[in-house]
Structure formats: structure tokens, C-alpha cells
Amino acid sequence: MWKQEAKDFVINYFKNKGLPEFDKQADLLECEYLEQGIIDSLGIVELITTIENEFSIVFSFQDMESSEFTTIGGLIAIIKRLLKEKE
Amino acid sequence: MKKKLEQIKLPLKMLKDIVIQLIPGDKFLFFNVFTRNNFICENDTLLLCHQLIRENSSSGLINKDKFKIWDTEYFSNEEGLVSDPTRINWKYFNEINYLSLDMEQVVFLLLRKNILVEDIEEYRNRFRLKKNLFDRINFGNFHQQMGYHLIMNLKINPVEWWIKQKFTDDYSELGNNPYKAVQGNFLKKYFRENVKPEMKIIDIGCGTGFYANWLTELGAEVIGIDPNDQYIKIAKMKTSKKIKYYVKPVGKTSCLDFLESNCADVVFMSDTLLFYFVPLEPKDKPDIKLLLGEIHRILKPSGRFWIIEPHYTFWLAPWLGEGNQPFTILTEYRNRRFLVTPTLSEFINDITLNHFALIAFKEIYADPDIEISDKKSLSFAHEFPLWHFFEFIPQKRHGMTNLLR
Numbered sequence: 001m002w003k004q005e006a007k008d009f010v011i012n013y014f015k016n017k018g019l020p021e022f023d024k025q026a027d028l029l030e031c032e033y034l035e036q037g038i039i040d041s042l043g044i045v046e047l048i049t050t051i052e053n054e055f056s057i058v059f060s061f062q063d064m065e066s067s068e069f070t071t072i073g074g075l076i077a078i079i080k081r082l083l084k085e086k087e
Numbered sequence: 088m089k090k091k092l093e094q095i096k097l098p099l100k101m102l103k104d105i106v107i108q109l110i111p112g113d114k115f116l117f118f119n120v121f122t123r124n125n126f127i128c129e130n131d132t133l134l135l136c137h138q139l140i141r142e143n144s145s146s147g148l149i150n151k152d153k154f155k156i157w158d159t160e161y162f163s164n165e166e167g168l169v170s171d172p173t174r175i176n177w178k179y180f181n182e183i184n185y186l187s188l189d190m191e192q193v194v195f196l197l198l199r200k201n202i203l204v205e206d207i208e209e210y211r212n213r214f215r216l217k218k219n220l221f222d223r224i225n226f227g228n229f230h231q232q233m234g235y236h237l238i239m240n241l242k243i244n245p246v247e248w249w250i251k252q253k254f255t256d257d258y259s260e261l262g263n264n265p266y267k268a269v270q271g272n273f274l275k276k277y278f279r280e281n282v283k284p285e286m287k288i289i290d291i292g293c294g295t296g297f298y299a300n301w302l303t304e305l306g307a308e309v310i311g312i313d314p315n316d317q318y319i320k321i322a323k324m325k326t327s328k329k330i331k332y333y334v335k336p337v338g339k340t341s342c343l344d345f346l347e348s349n350c351a352d353v354v355f356m357s358d359t360l361l362f363y364f365v366p367l368e369p370k371d372k373p374d375i376k377l378l379l380g381e382i383h384r385i386l387k388p389s390g391r392f393w394i395i396e397p398h399y400t401f402w403l404a405p406w407l408g409e410g411n412q413p414f415t416i417l418t419e420y421r422n423r424r425f426l427v428t429p430t431l432s433e434f435i436n437d438i439t440l441n442h443f444a445l446i447a448f449k450e451i452y453a454d455p456d457i458e459i460s461d462k463k464s465l466s467f468a469h470e471f472p473l474w475h476f477f478e479f480i481p482q483k484r485h486g487m488t489n490l491l492r
Contacts, residue, residue: 034219041220041234045244064239070221 006079009054013047014038014072029073051075057082092145092191099139099203102210106416107133110180116159117202120416121214121425122226123174123405124200127157132193139194139203154193155185160200162236164229168252169265169397169473171463173405214424229403229427230367250295250318258295258325265464268457270357270395270474273449274298277476282307286352289385291337291378292359296322296330302355303327310346312337338363338373343381351385355393364429364437379441383481392443392479398450399428401471406463413467438479447478 011019011028017038022028033039039047052058057079059069068074108116110127118125131154138148159179163171188196197203204210217227220235227235237243253266261267282288284306290299293311295318302309304327311332313319319332335342337359363375382392397403403426404415419426429437435445453468467473 032221034221041238042244042246044220044238045242048242061240065223 003080003083006055006083007076010051010072010076010079013050017043019072029071029076031072032070033072033075034070051079055079055083057086090195092194095145095194095198096205097139097143097145098141099197099205100207101136101140102201102204102207105202114157116175116180117200118175119201120405121418122201123160123172124202125160125175126196126200127159127179129155132156135190135193136197136203139197145194148190148194150190152189154188154190156188156193156196157182157185162232162240164233165236165241167262167264168249169269169402169464170461171406171467172403173407177463226425228365228423228425230365232425234367246315246317250321254295254297258297258321261297263459264461265453265459265468265473268453268459268465269451269468272454272457273451273474273476274357274395275301278302278305282353287350288353288355289346289351290355290357291343291382292356293322293332294318296326296332298355298357299330299332300326303329307353312343338375338378340377342378343385346385348384349387349390351390352387353391353393354382354386357395358397360394360396360434361399361428364433365423365427375437376441379438379443383442383484386481388481388483390481392438392477392481394477394479395451395474396434396477397428398472398475399426399431399434402428402473404471406467409466411466411469413470415467415471435477438477442482442484443479444482445477446480447476449476450474451476 014033019028019031019033019038022031031038034041034044048059048064059078059082063069063078063082066074066078068078102119104119104121106118106120108118110116114127114129115133116125116127131149131151135149135154142148157179159176160174161176163174163176198205201210213224213226215225215227217225217231217235220238226232234245237245237248252262254260254262261271278301282302282305286307288302288307288309290296290302290309290311293299293313294315296311299309299311299322309330311319311322311330312335313322313332314334314336316334319334322330322332333345363373363378366372386392400417400420401415404417406413407416408414421430423429439445450472451474452470452472453465455469459465
């Protein structure tokens with residue numbers, strides 16, 4: 001259940017930041033949110049702290065350095081992995 | 088996918104960008120002067136480097152499972168904008184603890200720290216601005232590196248961090264660092280000698296109003312202007328109620344429209360103009376010509392334009408050597424890839440071309456009588472100026488092009 005929660009939370013977060021509609025979910029998940037200007041560099045701090053607080057997880061430097069972190073789908077995958085590690 | 092040793096293109100290439108220093112205990116400090124990557128090692132790593140630039144395959148390399156490495160590198164400017172910018176953790180020179188790496192790990196460390204490279208041209212092409220925060224290929228300039236470190240490593244909002252660099256936590260004093268020993272000390276004396284009661288002074292880029300407050304204490308009538316509403320909010324709480332503060336988009340159209348022409352005796356700017364030459368966001372370059380035109384308009388014909396800026400050559404230059412004979416290494420001057428300031432001639436020319444004349448220029452050193460906790464900074468700042476001060480006067484605008492160009 002937390003897998004779906006993580007996905008919904010992240011997608012809603014970016015929708016509140018002006019994420020446009022996508023025809024295909026696959027395209028939404030591949031969206032590079034910084035590159036596409038959905039949030040700016042300063043917005044990354046808010047993104048990190050919001051997600052960490054919401055799910056009681058901590059992104060490591062390696063998580064944030066990974067190419068996964070740059071896309072919406074990749075970010076969701078990292079959150080799911082961290083939640084699974086908590087179990 | 089992480090590379091394996093067999094996939095590395097041997098022989099590796101040696102860079103002339105590297106400085107190696109002898110360290111007590113039969114050790115060596117490796118330092119890339121451009122990227123500021125560094126570490127300490129023993130002789131076996133030195134021998135491995137020689138093999139890597141000679142051998143065509145990894146089978147000929149020292150096969151040792153324990154190389155001692157002291158990772159001395161850290162982002163030293165997280166301690167402050169005018170902290171030691173060298174990125175070497177000097178305490179490791181006496182540190183007992185080390186990393187114990189096998190040969191493959193050392194090879195990847197040498198590559199990661201840009202001590203040896205597979206392709207020199209590919210390495211050189213990395214000295215470009217980062218495209219965004221996630222760009223790990225290009226090295227970026229200092230502001231980008233600083234932003235990356237604050238956001239990605241420390242998870243700190245750079246705007247909140249930035250304002251704390253100069254001052255104590257309550258914004259009442261300059262911090263116990265070169266801001267106090269160098270900049271503050273100079274301005275305190277300069278203001279005392281040159282500010283007269285009832286002078287009208289416009290502090291553009293006033294931040295939290297610290298210097299505006301000093302000017303008010305000397306009897307001047309001060310207006311403080313800054314584009315950041317958080318800073319102005321703090322300024323209003325922490326400084327004299329006599330100061331009028333305005334949040335205005337400095338460098339953008341009509342930012343100083345509310346001020347009458349020829350109203351100011353002095354326009355003062357501190358640590359601000361560099362952003363008009365190398366903006367924080369590359370796409371967001373303020374218009375220096377517009378700003379200078381407005382400053383020219385609001386100054387009285389007998390007015391003065393006072394500017395204090397971090398030294399365009401020595402701010403961010405590495406602090407090397409020791410005691411009373413420090414030295415530095417300059418890695419760029421004309422083509423600024425890392426530095427976030429213009430050259431002196433670019434700066435002076437841009438201002439004089441906009442109808443100002445330079446009448447005074449001072450390079451500012453640390454006052455030997457001032458005690459601050461960072462002794463290394465004092466040592467460097469006694470020899471190399473960390474700030475410079477300019478005094479310009481407005482010139483009459485002519486119809487002709489400036490013949491002195």
C-alpha cells in the first residue's frame with residue numbers, strides 16, 4: 001500500500017508545482033523535473049525535506065547523486081526502496 | 088553501471104594540473120589545482136601512478152591489497168564564503184586514521200579525483216558551467232559548486248545560508264572571520280573619515296542593513312534597497328528606525344524610479360556588483376548599464392559612488408604555504424570558468440564607459456591588530472587582499488564616444 005502512497009504523493013507534489021498533463025503515464029514517470037523546470041534548484045531542498053518528513057526516510061548522498069533521482073519515476077523508485085529497507 | 092578495472096583505457100594520461108607536496112611521515116599530498124581534488128598517500132600510490140601512465144594493461148600493475156589513503160578533501164567553503172577555499176582538510180596531516188584500499192579502488196580514486204584521466208580532451212571539456220543541479224559532468228563555477236554542496240550534500244537552503252556568512256546569528260555584529268578583520272575594519276575607518284552628518288546615502292544591495300546602520304550612526308540619512316524581501320524584513324527589525332528600506336528588483340527596469348534625480352551624496356554597494364557580471368542564475372543576468380544609468384541619475388554632480396567588492400583575483404584563490412609566507416596558485420584570470428567575478432579591467436571599463444571616473448582604488452588587507460580565530464585567514468589576508476574598494480564620481484554625459492576607450 002505504501003508503494004501506491006509514495007507514487008501518489010510524489011505525483012501530486014509535482015502537480016502542485018505545475019506539472020503538466022501527460023498522455024501516457026510512462027512519459028510522466030520519465031519527466032526530468034529539474035530539467036523541465038517543474039521546480040528549480042532551490043525547490044530541491046523543499047522536495048527533499050517534504051518527502052523525508054512525509055515518509056520518515058533519509059535520502060543518502062548516493063541516492064541523490066544517482067540518475068534515478070532526476071526523474072519522477074526514479075524518485076518514486078528510490079522512495080519505495082528506502083521504505084522497503086525500513087521494514 | 089560502474090566500470091570495471093579491465094574497462095579502463097590504459098595507459099592513463101598524466102595531467103600537469105597536479106601539484107604533489109611532501110608530507111611528514113613519508114607521505115605525499117596530491118592536489119589538482121583546478122578542481123581542488125586532493126588526498127594524501129604513501130610511496131606505493133606514487134609508484135602505481137607511474138605504472139598507470141606507462142602500462143597498457145592492468146596485469147602489469149602493483150597487485151597490493153592495502154594502499155593507505157587519507158582523504159583530505161572537503162568543501163571548505165561550507166564554513167564560510169571567506170573561509171579557506173583550498174578544500175584541503177589540513178588536520179589530516181597529523182591524522183592517524185586512513186582508508187585501506189585495494190589497487191582497483193585506488194585506480195578509481197585517482198580517476199574520480201582527476202589526478203589521472205582516460206581522455207585529456209574530455210576532462211578539459213568539463214570546465215564549463217553546469218546545466219542544472221544534477222549535472223555531474225561539468226564542473227561549474229564556484230556559485231554552482233557551492234549551491235550543489237549546500238543543497239545536495241547538506242540539504243540546506245542556500246538563500247538562508249548565504250546571509251549568515253557575514254554576521255553573527257543575531258545580525259548585530261560581523262562574524263569572527265575576515266569580514267570583520269578586513270572588510271568591516273576598513274569600512275569602519277573609511278566611513279568615519281568620509282561620512283558627514285545629513286549626507287544622503289543610498290545603500291543598494293543593503294541586505295540586512297548592517298552597513299546602513301553604521302552610516303546612520305554617523306548622522307547620514309540612509310535609504311536601503313535590496314531585491315530580497317527576507318533580508319529587508321530582518322533589516323527593519325534589527326537596525327535603526329531612521330533608515331528607510333525598500334524591496335526593489337535592482338538592475339531591472341524602474342528599480343530606482345522612486346528616487347529623485349541628483350538626490351544622493353553617496354551611493355554605496357558592498358559585495359553586490361559581482362552578481363551583475365556573473366549572475367547566480369546564468370539566464371538571469373541583471374542589466375549593469377541600466378543600474379549604472381540610474382545610479383548616475385540619482386547622484387548629485389558632486390556625489391560619490393563607493394563600491395567594495397571581494398577581490399576579483401584573490402578571493403577564492405587557494406591558501407597555501409604557512410606562517411608569514413603564504414602563497415597561492417592562480418588557475419585563471421581572463422577566461423573565468425570557476426571564478427564568479429569579472430576581471431578588474433572589465434569592471435572598471437564597464438563603469439567608466441557609463442559616465443563615471445575612478446578617483447580612488449584601494450586593495451584591502453587584514454589589520455594586524457585585529458584578532459580573529461581563523462589564524463590561517465589572517466596570514467593569507469595580510470599578504471593577499473581579499474577585498475578592494477573603488478570610489479567613482481559621475482561624469483557629465485557627452486554626445487561623443489569616450490575617447491579613452
